[in-house]
Amino acid sequence: MKRTEIGERIERLQARLGASGVQAALLLMPVDIFYFTGTRQNSALWVPAKGEPVLLVRKSLVRARAEGLIGDIRPFPSSKELSGLLGSEGDKVGMTFDAVPVAQYSWYSKVLPGRSFVDVTMIVRELRSVKSPAEIEMLRFSAGKLASVFREVPDFLKAGMREVDLAAEVEFRLRRIGHEGYVRMRAFNQELFGGMAVSGGAASYGFFDGAVTGQGLSSASPQGASLDAIRENEPVLVDFAGVFNGYIVDMTRMFVIGSLDAELRRAFDVSLEIQEAVRRAMVPGAIGEEVYRQAAAMAESAGFGGNFMGMPGEQSRFVGHGVGLELDELPVLAQGFAMPLQAGQVVAVEPKFVIPGKGAIGIENTFVVTENGGERLTELSDEIVVL
Amino acid sequence: MKRTEIGERIERLQARLGASGVQAALLLMPVDIFYFTGTRQNSALWVPAKGEPVLLVRKSLVRARAEGLIGDIRPFPSSKELSGLLGSEGDKVGMTFDAVPVAQYSWYSKVLPGRSFVDVTMIVRELRSVKSPAEIEMLRFSAGKLASVFREVPDFLKAGMREVDLAAEVEFRLRRIGHEGYVRMRAFNQELFGGMAVSGGAASYGFFDGAVTGQGLSSASPQGASLDAIRENEPVLVDFAGVFNGYIVDMTRMFVIGSLDAELRRAFDVSLEIQEAVRRAMVPGAIGEEVYRQAAAMAESAGFGGNFMGMPGEQSRFVGHGVGLELDELPVLAQGFAMPLQAGQVVAVEPKFVIPGKGAIGIENTFVVTENGGERLTELSDEIVVL
Known part of the structure; x- marks a missing residue:
């Protein structure tokens, strides 16, 4: 990341603070601090609406100074000194209440x-x-890396291996090419270990805010791959995030050893049609919830309304989520999301269906919002791979 | 986990609430909810000081009911209904302010x-x-699994492989035996992807609250394994957490391909002496910060005071941390921790040294506090493995 880009990010934040009548932002979330400084250390970032930002570092000051791209990086002061340093009485100070704990x-x-x-x-x-x-190039890089591992799945997917074995093979290859592992999620109550490999028709209910959650390995970790064996003629859904230089992309592909049930195949074709409709709709000014409603209507008219985006009765009401430094960024193509899309936003679009007793099926690719509709970052055939 | 054990946990919480004059606890952190119910779904747990707890579930109600070990598990009500359901005006209600966001x-x-x-x-x-x-048995199980992978390290550690290759091999084997992957940490500002493989003498400064942080793969992920190659005659520190059924243990072992520098070897011997002194001190009633000070004094008198628990200038002031469902539980054997230890507490003890230009070295094992001192869970020789 360049110093000029960091400077522009700070300026945009300052303009928004000024327009909102807020005198400064006090940013405490590591990922936000990374975005505005280029360094993710244990620190607090003060950005006044006018003037120079200052990064106060608990640990590591050495590393923050080596990596940080703003001018004023200093040790975290005593609590007495803080008040003299950060604004003055009467100031309105912004914090990200979604993530900052009450104690902070x-x-x-x-x-x-x-x-x-x-x-x-x-x-x-x-x-x-x-x-x-520059960020879109980082995301494109992540997408290329992630797709390269999806391309290798046919080399190691075998009948009889357990879901967790398949997940381990994907994770191993991702790590070897530099996947950073930890997938940041912002929402309180969400957690994710990289992704999931889910096969067959076992019911899969879970806390995870996605179409497919997987059974996981225990009630403590009730999401993702399980110990169940992957069998022939069952849909195998592989959904992983790849993180490189902090930037996350997300994709899903389907595999089957043998042949696929006809109803699942039909549902898959509908997911491709929905993906293409969403992709075309991803232009600046489009409204996220309208895009979602169009997708849900297509699922409904194809006869899969009750299967769209989750187990019947526990369906999620979205079809795409923003990605970047976190897996759950804005915008969301979801019920209740009324803000217009902007050029340069990046969204993982994932129309999926769950058919009880048969399994989960669908597609996922990461796209950039452009004047010409979504521009795909995850370059790899969408087609179901039959082994 | 048994229903009776969950019942006892709830009773102990109720007794503490009652003694503090608090009418109820409203628990929102998934890991706390799991501890008191046996299910980790997206939910809120209400525990009155007197009466029955109720779990309010956003997603997945089906799964929460299948797994949960308390009687009253119901859908999350409308915000209007909540007030009638959860206590009454004038009540003092407890929350975990360390982790609950301001918006919640x-x-x-x-x-x-x-x-x-x-x-x-x-x-x-x-x-x-x-x-x-029952929990100690779970931790012993996790320790056995984790140790089994450490035992295999000599099979795949080779000169010339990168730190990330070594980490990937460890992670792959852990996953294959059921490691759940996501290592929960409670502290705001901390993040960890499983562990680290760190070699050689490169300076390693970082945000992570440990003796050794590793360089990581980028400034966005500045911790853990890097792309540096592992060379002969360098200390290779392998420090990983294993998570099984939610329960985390933590251990570190040293490896060297060739022979080890004499000063590093001396520091390692001191780390074993400190570990044994700490282990003996781990009896009910011992004070965490006194145990830490004794450890620091031993490092000092051996001539390694400036290298103990971190890079000179950025040393951590602890020698052990509680583990369980989170990697950073109580108690902490650390400066400022004055509470007496209790039988049944579980602590990862990790005396380590960083010698600039030469590398990081030390030991880590997970122990239970007992009347006879720490009882080791991570059974595996402490000795440096020379390849």
Whole structure:
């Protein structure tokens, strides 16, 4: 990342703070700090609406100074010094209330007396959702790496192996080409270990906010691959995120050893039709929830309305999610998401169906919003791989 | 986990709430909810000081009912219904302020008018820190699995492979035997992808709250294995957590291809002496910070005071951390930790040294606090493996 790009990000944040009548942002989430400084250390970032940002570092100061692309990087001061350094009484100070714990909020409220704290979650998330050309290149790089591992799946997918064996093979190859492993998610209550390999018709209910959750390995980890064996003539859904230089892309492909049930094949064809409709709709100004409704209507008219995006009765109401430094960024192509799309936003589009007793099926690719519709980053045939 | 064990956990929490004059706890962290119910779904757990707990489930209700070991598990109600269901005006309601985001706190404050919210972080964390016999068996199981992979390291560690290749081999084998992958950490600002494989003498500064952080793969992921090649006659430190049924153990072993520098060997011997002193000190009633100070004094008198627990200038001030469902549980054998140890607490003890230009070296094992001192769970020779 270049110093000029970091400078532009800070300027955009300052403009939004100024327009909202907020005197400064105090950013505490590591991923937000990375975005605005180029370094992810244990630190707090102060960005005044006017003036120079300052990064206060608990650990590691050496590393923050080596990597950080803003001018003022210093040790975290004593709580007495903080108040003199960060604004003044009467200031409105923005924090990301979606993620900052109450204890952090209380501590800063005490050491920065007279400030009123306001929520700038949506400002930060919206700014981060629009990717620069440099970020899109990073995402394209991640996509190329991730697709290269999906391309190898036929080399190691065998009948009789367990879902967790398949997941382990994918994860191993991803790590060897530099996948960073930890997939950041922002939403409280969500967790993900990289992705999932899910086969067959076992019911799969779970907390994970996706169409397919997988059974996981225990009730403590109730999501992703299980110990079940992969059998012939069953759909095998492989859905993984790849993280390189912090940038996440997400994709899903289907595999079958033998032949696929005709109803599942029909559902898969519908998922491709929905993906193409969503891709075309991904232009600046489009409304996320309208795109979702169009997708849900297509599923409905194809006879798969009750299977779209989840187990019947526990269906998710989205068809795509923003990706970038986190797996659950803005925008969301979802019920209730009324903000217009912007050029440069990047969305993983994943129309999927769950047919109880038969299994989960669908597609997922990561696209950039452009004037010509979604531009695909994850280059690899969508077709079901038959082994 | 048995229903009776869950019942006992709830009773212990209720007793602590009652003694603190708190009418109920509203638990929102998934890991806390898992501990008190046996199911980790997207949900909120209400535990009144007197009466029956209720689990309110957003997703998945089906799975929460299949796994949960409390009686009252129901769909998350409308915000209007919540207030009638959860206590009454004037109640003091406990939340874990260390982890619950401001936005969650604000929402519950609004829908539960008249309640005052208080912090029960230390109550919950302290209860969770004392493991039952059933939990210790789970941890022993995790330790056996983790040790089995450490035992295989000599089979695949080769000169010239990159740190990330070594990490990938360890992770692959762990996954194949059922490691759940996602290592829960509680502290705001911490993140970990499983562990680290770190070799040689490159300086390693980083945010991670440990003795050794590793360079990682990018400034976005500045921790753990890097792309550097592992060379002969360099210390290779392998430090991984294993997660099985949610229960985490942590261990570190040293490897060298060729022969080890004499100063590093001396430091390693000191780490074994410190480990044994800490192990003996791990009896009920011992004070965490006194155990740490004794360890630091031993490092100092051996001439390695400036290298103990981190890069000179950025040393951590602890020698052991609680483990269980999270990697950073109580107790901590650390500066500032004055609570007496309790029988059944489980601690990863990790005396380590970083010698700039030469590398990181040390040992780590997971022990249970007993009347006879620490009882080791991670059974495997401590000796440096020379290849």
